Each structure stands twice: as structure tokens, then as C-alpha cells.
Amino acid sequence: MASVGYSKKVMEHFMNPRNVGVIENPDGYGKVGNPVCGDVMEIFIKVKDDIITDIKFRTFGCGSAIATSSMVTELAKGKHVDEAVKITRGDVANELDGLPAQKMHCSNLAADALHEAIKDYKSKKQTK
């Protein structure tokens, strides 16, 4: 685990985040955090036959907030929603070769945003 500063992988995702942006009319949308705390993340998903075919995010926050958002979209893309919903905060941090200890809680909300988006997708599906 990286204890001093950020890992190379975190910096790489911070500088070149994947899947940035907005999906118009998404099948699922999740937003977590609040601006007072300094982190806000939103995730948009497009789903076909329960497979996440497209995913985008926007994040207000520190380096790890941006990097974890980018990573979670990579991990979730192409997965079945029932698989994607199992992605944990720990998985995201591990894939980034670790996060500084004090960042593990506050800025590692990306998995939560994904779960919210999937929840939104499922509730929309039920009402259809």
C-alpha cells in the first residue's frame, strides 16, 4: 500500500481519467458526497440486457476522488449489473495500487456512486 503520496497508477488516472462526461437519458444515475465535504461524484450508466455498455462520470474533489471515479468506471464497464454491484471500495483502492490511509474513507466514494447508479437502474426497470 502506498503510504507516502499517491501511487503512479492513481496519478495516471488523475491525469488521464477514463470515461469522463455525461450520458444523456442514462439507464441509471448515481450521485454521492456533498460539496461541503469536498467530494461530489456522479456516475451515469447505459445498460443493455443487464450489461453495462457505457459508463461516464464527473467528480469534484481531490486527486484520489478523481482517480477512484475513473477506476470504478473501468472496472464496471462491460460487466453484468449483478457483478458490477459487487465492486467494493477496497477493490477500487487495490486496483489503484492503494490509497493513502486518510483517503480510504473520505475520497473513496466512487464504488458508492456506482452502486447508486445500479440501484437507480433496477428501480427504473421494475417500474417499467
Next chain:
Amino acid sequence: MPRIYLDHASSMPVDERVFEFAKPYLISSHGNPSSLHSVGLEAKRAVEESRKKIAEFIHAENESTIIFTGNATEANNLAIKGTALRNITQGKAIVASAIEHMSVLNPMKELQKNGFSLTYLPVDSTGIIDLKKLDMILTKNTTLTSVMYANNEIGTIEPIQEISKRVHEKAMYLHVDAVAAAGRVPIDVQKDGIDLLTLSSNDLYGPSGAGVLYIKPGVKLQSVLLGGGQERGLRSGTENVFAIVGMGEAARIAQQEMQQESRRLLPIRDRLIKEILTIDQSYLTGHPTSRLPHHASFRFSYIEGESILLNMDMYDVQVSTGSACSSKTLEPSHVLLAIGLKHEEAHGSMVLTLGRSTTMDDVQIVSKATNETVQRLRKLSPMSQEWRK
């Protein structure tokens, strides 16, 4: 591209002249100033020479007003706990401005837990303390009031002489943390009416490991660090001779070159502010004119300071931020909250502190890097989209 280091408020390089001057005290003249043999006396003489230079630097009455400590945090702790505890029979009220450094606020809070009454002195939106409130807060039981000479995060210079006048009309001692101001603006403890003053070696281009507490003759305080009785018994512990000698020489050079250096930095600083404020929704934090000459601080809406810092580092420009995410406590800067910023505004701050390596050529590179950084992070931010709608 060359490195552009604009975080002098956090750490400064040691001046090469200072290093050369102090080097023997690491290697050959390595004695303990308390030893009576010739090698010890050599070290002792060098410490006393440095004490004289520091006294001259702040226009102190004499050199015995200068107490060397390990750093400015120690000096602040000594000033606050030392006077409050020693003068407890005179009263148990203490006052600090809301924008003091943690090494002032935390010892004050500890005293508060132990029965002292602590009052925070508010500041206006530019960071200047409220003199009317000061009048209302001070009582004859106020033994210590602590106001910094200038703030490290927003660069605002406080009206110390006005503050001193009010403190001494009603209360007892005025402590001034001058770490950010020393070496940038002239300090005269007698003219300014200061009872206790804190300095840091590194903030004068001296080596880390030395700080100073100036104690006006007659001011009563007790030690907070007990041991072998060095520094008149007020700061026990073997002196860091190398750092102390370096600090004295750094102060001598600062005294000589400060005016010229400030004149050189001012137009660079002003140009930098002007360029950066052309960015949409960017704001200067702190006072526009009553401001340290090497200090430029900003906030940008919709983005977060740690991201700014990391992104600027990719351009090899080193900056600082008061963002919560960059602090150990994960709390946003108390200074930015004290000047009235909302939490989400305080998150997007960037502090630039210039130094001897800074040139006018840096301005264009830094303002371009800032502009690109802000644009990139805003593109990522859900907040800025809400604003555009």
C-alpha cells in the same frame, strides 16, 4: 521546463552563503555550548553572535531578549503556555485571532480545557482583525493576546501597532507570530509595541531546526520544557548550534537585502495576480494592499485544491492549498472559513509564495499552467455544469 517553486511559505531552500557560514559548526567547531573547554566555547561564542544578529534584526532592546528554540512551534508554545501559566494570578483570560497558526491555537485550546477562558478575535473578509471587537474582548484579566504579524495563507498584514496600543491600555501581554512576515517586512519590536515575538529560521532562508522567541525585558513567563536549563532555563535542551548560527546569518542577510528583494518581487507578484484573476470565477483571498510582497493567494469556484496542487505539479510548478483534502485533519482551512468563505469555496484555494528564485519570466508559465489546470478540473466537475445551466 524548469521547476518553478512557489511554496516558500511551506519550506525554503537554505541560502548558500548561510550554509557556508554555518558549516563549520557541523564539522569542526562541533562543541556543546555548555562545555567549558575551547571547542565548547567556540560554539558558545557563535550562538551568542547569532543572538546579537537576531536582536538587531527585530530591533530588540538587547540580545538577552532572544531565546533560541527548536522551531517556531516550540516558540509559540513557550510564549502562550509560558505566560498564561506564569501569570495565572493576574487572570485566566486569553485571546487569539481566528486566523492564527495551529501552533498558537492548539496550545490556547489546551489552556482552555484546563480552565482558561479563550476568546477568538474575528477578522473581516480581507483577514484584518476587528479592532472594535478587540476593544470589547479585552479585560484586565486578559494576560495574553496573540495576533500574527501577517498570515501565511492569505498574506494579510495586521495593524500590529494599533493592536498593541489597545492591548496595553486594557490587558497584559501581546504575542506576535512573525514567521510569515519576518524577512519580508521590517519588524521593530519596540516601535511596534510587542512583548513576545516568534521567528523561524527556515522562513529566513536559514536551516530548519531553529526558532526564536523574543521576550521583552520584564515579561514574566515560565518554561514549558524542563531539563538542563539552557537558554536562561526557558528552553532546555542542547542547542542546535549549526541551525542557530545559520539563523543568525540568515537574519543578517535578510535585514540587508529585504527592501531590495521586496521591491523586486512586488511587480512580479502583482503581475501574477493580474494574470490569474483573468480566469473566470477566480478570486484573490486576503487583503489587496496590506499584503506580504511575496504572497498571492486565490480561490477558484467548482474545483478542489488538492487537485489543483497535483495538476500544477505536472507543470513542475509547486503550490500550496488550504483544501481539507490536503490537510492531516481533513478539515478545510480555518483561515479561509474565518474570512467568511463557505466550505465548498474554501476547498478551491491555491497559495503562491514567491522567493529569491522567482523571476518575471515565471509569470507567463505559471498563469498558463493555472488557467489550464482550472479549465481541466472544471470539465471534470459536476458543480461547474450546474453553474453553466
